[in-house]
Each structure stands twice: as C-alpha cells, then as structure tokens.
Amino acid sequence: MRRLANFIDGKPSTADNSERAELLDPVTGKVWATAPASNGAEVDAAMRSAARAFDGWRATTPAERQALLLRLADALQARLPELTEAELRQTGSRAAANEIPLAGDQLRFFAGAARLLPGLGAGEYVADHTSYVRREPLGVCVLLAPWNYPMMMAALKSAPALAAGNTVVLKPAETTPATALLFAEIAAEILPPGVLNVVCGGPETGRLLVAHPAPAAVGLTGSIATGIDVATSAAATLKRVQAELGGKTPVVVCADADLDAAVTGIVTGALSNAGQDCTAASRVLVAAEIHDEFLAALETAVGAVHTGGPDDETAMYGPLNNAAQLERVSRFVNTLPDHARVVTGGHRVGTAGYFFAPTIIADVLGDDRVSTEEIFGPVITVQRFTDEAEAVKLANSVVQGLASSVWTTDHSTAMRLSADLDFGCVWVNTHLMFPTEMPHGGFKRSGYGKDLSTYALEEYTRVKHVMHKIIRHEPAPLIQIAAPQPTRRT
Ligand code: NAD
Secondary structure, three states, X not given: OEEOOOEEOOEXXXXXOOEEEEEEOOOOOOXXXXXXXXXXXXXHHHHHHHHHHHHHHHHOOHHXXXXXXXXXXXXXXXXXXXXXXXXXXXXXXXXXXXXXXXXXXXXXXXHHHHHHOOOOOOEEEEOOEEEEXXXXXXXXXXXXXXXXXXXXXXXXXXXXXXXXXXXXXXXXXXXXXXXXXXXXXXXXXXXOOOOEEEOOOOHHHHHHHHHOOOOOEEEEEOOHHHHHXXXXXXXXXXXXXXXXXOOOOEEEEOOOOOHHHHHHHHHHHHHHHHHOOOOOOOEEEEEHHHHHHHHHHHHHHHHOOOXXXXXXXXXXXXXXXXXXXXXXXXXXXXOOOOOOEEEEOOXXXXXXXXXXXXXXXXXOOOOOHHHHOOOOOOEEEEEXXXXXXXXXXXXXXXXXXXXXXXXXXXXXXXXXXHHHOOOOOEEEOOOOOOOOOOOEOXXXXXXXXXXXXXXXXXXXXXXXXXXXXXXXXXXXXXXXXXXXXXXXXX
C-alpha cells in the first residue's frame, strides 16, 4: 500500500499529522494508497513556503522562467512511464498516457507566452508626463483541480500562474492526487523550493486554502456548487477567482447535417473518458425531420462501443472515477420521467469497480433533470426540435454556458447559430477540440475567466499604471492646436 505525502517547500512533508484518506482503484474498487486529508497546519506550511518563494520567483525574467518550464516539460516526458502508471492507477483509463504530452504542451505554451504579455503603449497621455503599464504576478495562487484529467489539469492550472511569476499551492481532487504529487516531485529538481507546492485533501482542505489570508487568487476547475462556495469564501478577502465550472453542452444536429460525421463526432465527444468531461457532447438536440434516422444511426454506433479496464484494448473508455460518481450517474438513469426511454445501456457493468454502459436516453424534454443537470457519465440524451429558433431556445435554456456544437452543411446556419448560442465555445461540425492557443471558459453559471491561451495569463497578472513627470531643461515648444475654438457666448 502506497502512502502519499504532501509536497511542500521542495520536499515531501514529514511533519504532517493530518488524518489520512484511502484511495480506491476505480477498476477494482480496492484501496491502493492513502493520502493526507490535510489539516490547517499543512495548509499553513504550504502557504508560508509559497509566500517565501514568491519574491525570488517573481524577480526571475520571463526568459529564465521559460527555460525552467521547458525543462520541466521535458522532464515530464522523460518520466512518462511512471506518470502514466500513476495516472492509470487513479483513473483506470487507458487514455491516461495522452495526458502527459498534453500537460507538457501547456507548460511549453505558457513558458513562451509569458514573454509576450500584452499592454497599452507607453506614451504622453498628459503633457509632460509619461505613462506605461507594468504586468505583474499576483502572488501566491491556490489552484483547485478536479479528478477527470488529473495530470493534465494540474499542468493546465499551474502553467499560466507559474509562467507569469506567481507561486502555487495546488490541491488535486481527493481521489486523484498521485500525479500532481509526482509533478511537484519532478518540478522540485528544476524549480526553486516553494514555487510549486501540492497539498492533498478534499473540500475541507480546499476551504482552508481559499479562506487563508496568504493567497491573492484562486483558480478552480470544478462543479458549479464548488464555484459558488469558493467565490463566496474568496469574497470575504476579495481574492481574485477564476472559475471553470460544470457544463451542459448542447449538440445541435440540423436537418442538413452530415449524419455520419455527426454520429461519429457525438459518440467520441460524449463517451470519451466515460463522459467525464465538462464539455461532453451529452445533450443532443436534433431536427424533427431527421430524428428517427439519426437515433437509429446513433444506437448502432453506440452499440459498437463498450467500456473496460486498462487491459481491454478494444474498450473505448474506462470506469467512472469513484463510487459517488457511479451512484450519481445511476440515479439519473433510475429516476427518469415516464416520457423518457432508455434506448441502450442504462446500467452498471460488472460488480467490481465503477464501470457504466454506454447509454442513450431518448424522448427527453427540456425541463427533465437529465436535460438540465450535468451527468458527467457516458450518457447521451436526445431531444427533438422543430425549427432553428426552437433549437436555440432549448440550447440556451440551461443555467450552464460552457460549450456547444452545431452540425450543419449550411454556412449561414453555422454563422447564425455561432452568434446565437450562449456558450463560451461553439464548435461547428466538430466537438471536444482544445487547441492550447484558444481560450476555454464558460458563461453564466459555468463560471468566469479562461484557461488556455494568452487570456489565461490575464487571470494570473495584474496591471499597474506607472506615470512619470518629465522635468524639462528647455521649455516645451508651443504647439498650435488646430481644433475648433469654442464659440464665445454673447
Ligand atoms: P468538485 O467541484 O467536487 O471539486 C473540484 C476541486 O475543488 C477538488 O479539488 C475539490 O476537492 C475542491 N473542492 C470541492 N469543494 C470545495 C469547496 N467548497 N471549497 C474549496 N475547494 C473545494 O469537482 P469534481 O467532482 O472534482 O470534478 C467534476 C466537476 O468539475 C464537474 O462539474 C465538471 O464539469 C467540472 N469540470 C469543469 C471543467 C471546465 O473546464 N469547466 C473541466 C473539468 C471538470
């Protein structure tokens, strides 16, 4: 049994007397490790470490930080087998191996992007005064990560903060701390002590981190309920909050869509990672005239997919992450209203671990819980619409506003829907694509602020105006102003 330890000030924490939580393997449901449920003393130690490291880290040049973050990306790649093994253990998903290169890409992008921080031009906006802006790091940043892509999320949240010169206290989700701890261990060979600290624990530890007086900002990826809790707590000390929260992604399939492409895109977009993706293509809205044909094609495609453990090379996806998530997904399917029907799936697979069958639910209505609440499992709902106006109305009717997709072969339809959909991302004839250069973040209750892209650097920098009075040795030349003279009142 592995005994994981917090990583504080460049080394594993030995002073920790927190209670310990068991980590369960999602494939077997058996305990494979324990991790601290970190208490106030551990949180305080991590904060002190990050605060001590801040002055030195912010004094490094962007180029120096870039060099270190590029080395860190290389070091992750060099430890790929070990990181993959740890990720596989805590997620049960064979897709775990893909996360490490994606994590490296985050580090590489932000390493360079922080050398190009945007700002207004320096200039004389008042006569005899020069103004310019400085972009500065914020200080200590608390980063709270979810369990769906643990390693990738650890890097995605940390990279912009570190590249901009902040120090970090990262808390991975309580069920998936192993790769974040390895990340910190690898980083400790490259970054100064205290620049990246990792503290384990669940919501209680998260609350202690957010309420602590040291951090200047909190970056969260998590559920809407957590976002509200974090924003409320952070408001007490006016900490800046960046919140990437849950989604309820509409997938609008128009009557003129390329059906094969739409079905393939939806199966991949909805079932990858067992549907545990905040932008999963899980809420399909389909034009009434093609509804039956589409549903039959979707049923065939989903019927060809199955879930399985890491040894099953033909399985499309692995288990749900934990018992609570299995229970949550099962509850959605077991409490459907009478008008909705399970077309395929709808049940747990096996008795060990947390596997759930690929599922389609048809004939749902807009107010059903499965249409409005995030399921975060391998479940696709299908609802029909009669015209474009109704499609937009249904799509926008939820409180979430993270992502959406449109499937059509008509350019104008795509352009109209791209403008009308109230979501932070609209994909056209594609789904679940995340170039690091493009912003990712929601509207409405899916939160505020962006991950990815140079917009993420805005979240972790502050703008300072500096203004110098210019002392002239010669009087300034007189300038004839050609502007119209005010009319004299008589
Ligand atoms: P969660 O909200 O339960 O937890 C996220 C993190 O916050 C964890 O580290 C958790 O321990 C911590 N936390 C929970 N409650 C807290 C509190 N009150 N104060 C401080 N910290 C707290 O989310 P999860 O179950 O780990 O992940 C699934 C959720 O994350 C889904 O809703 C999903 O949509 C969302 N998510 C969003 C995005 C996005 O980019 N928008 C990406 C991935 C996941």
